[in-house]
Amino acid sequence: MAQQNRQTDQQFMLTQQLLLSVVEQMKLPLMQIARQTELGLCDGEGLETIRQSTQAGLRLLESYTLGVRLAQQQTPLLDMEPVSVSGVLYDVAQQLQPYARAYGVALELYVDGRHGPVMAHRQGLQAALVSLGSALIETIPAHEPAGNALRLSAHRCRYGVVAGVYGNLPGITTQALRTGRQLYGDTRQPLNAFLYTSGAGVFVADALLQAMRSHLSASRYQRQYGLGAILPVNPQLRLV
Numbered sequence: 001m002a003q004q005n006r007q008t009d010q011q012f013m014l015t016q017q018l019l020l021s022v023v024e025q026m027k028l029p030l031m032q033i034a035r036q037t038e039l040g041l042c043d044g045e046g047l048e049t050i051r052q053s054t055q056a057g058l059r060l061l062e063s064y065t066l067g068v069r070l071a072q073q074q075t076p077l078l079d080m081e082p083v084s085v086s087g088v089l090y091d092v093a094q095q096l097q098p099y100a101r102a103y104g105v106a107l108e109l110y111v112d113g114r115h116g117p118v119m120a121h122r123q124g125l126q127a128a129l130v131s132l133g134s135a136l137i138e139t140i141p142a143h144e145p146a147g148n149a150l151r152l153s154a155h156r157c158r159y160g161v162v163a164g165v166y167g168n169l170p171g172i173t174t175q176a177l178r179t180g181r182q183l184y185g186d187t188r189q190p191l192n193a194f195l196y197t198s199g200a201g202v203f204v205a206d207a208l209l210q211a212m213r214s215h216l217s218a219s220r221y222q223r224q225y226g227l228g229a230i231l232p233v234n235p236q237l238r239l240v
Contacts, residue, residue: 052102056134059095063127063204080212082117082234083125085154085163092129093152096137105140105148107133112155118163118231121212125163125231128208132216132227133165135201139194140167155221157230162219164228169194172225174218202227 093109100107133152140148150167171194183190184203191199205227206216214229221228 052099056099059127059130059134060201060204063131063208064200066124066127066208079121079124080119081122083120083122083231085115085118085161085231086111088120088122088126088129089152089154089163091126092133095130096133096152099134100137100150103137103140105137105150107137108149108151110151110153112153115154115156115161115233117234118161119234120214120231124208124212128205128229129163129165131201131208132205133201135195135197135199135205136165136167136169136226138197138201139169151224151226153221153226153228159230160232162221162228162230164216164219164221164226166221166224166226166228169225172218172227177216177218177227 089109089111093107097107129152133150136150140150150165152164153166154161154163156162173193176191176193179193180191180199180202184199188198189196191202195202202216209215209229214231216227216229219226219228
């Protein structure tokens with residue numbers, strides 16, 4: 001009973017911290033709308049930027065809601081199923097392309113080799129990668145001339161398949177992510193080593209992945225830095 005109460009308290013705190021982070025993040029599109037309206041910039045291009053920012057905010061709220069639902073389940077593993085990583089990444093790229101264009105970011109899709117299905121909650125995995133991608137898209141222009149491209153990537157590792165988002169962002173390190181988790185809920189920019197926002201998209205993605213018995217990790221792949229999650233291969237195909 002005591003352990004169950006502790007888990008409930010942790011879920012409550014996670015929900016509260018995520019909510020505060022999401023609220024802070026939602027200020028960004030609202031400020032953009034207010035600023036462009038004030039300057040009279042609501043022409044075709046201005047309206048498209050507003051539309052993409054609003055849709056990104058709505059996706060973040062949807063991902064947050066899904067994360068809360070998954071965290072409240074007692075047996076989240078029951079929702080796991082064989083999932084095609086390449087298929088999920090393709091759908092994520094389709095969702096993120098308009099947002100990336102609004103920020104002048106080139107979005108690439110790269111799958112290293114052929115991978116069998118992994119065990120995941122498909123909706124949760126897609127929402128996590130969309131939230132993560134949105135957060136990094138927002139920060140790429142601030143890192144120029146480091147580069148304005150991001151890559152949605154999947155590659156094998158000894159523990160399964162790594163799916164994540166990578167770019168020329170050397171500030172993404174294990175220590176920076178660890179520090180961000182420690183500061184999360186106590187400061188407005190806990191991931192300021194590589195993000196200049198609240199980082200809500202990163203923490204929402206992490207919460208969704210934890211509900212699937214995974215988590216975000218800082219990693220480096222093909223000379224790029226990023227955040228990804230290790231997804232276990234379908235046990236039935238492990239020996240294939």
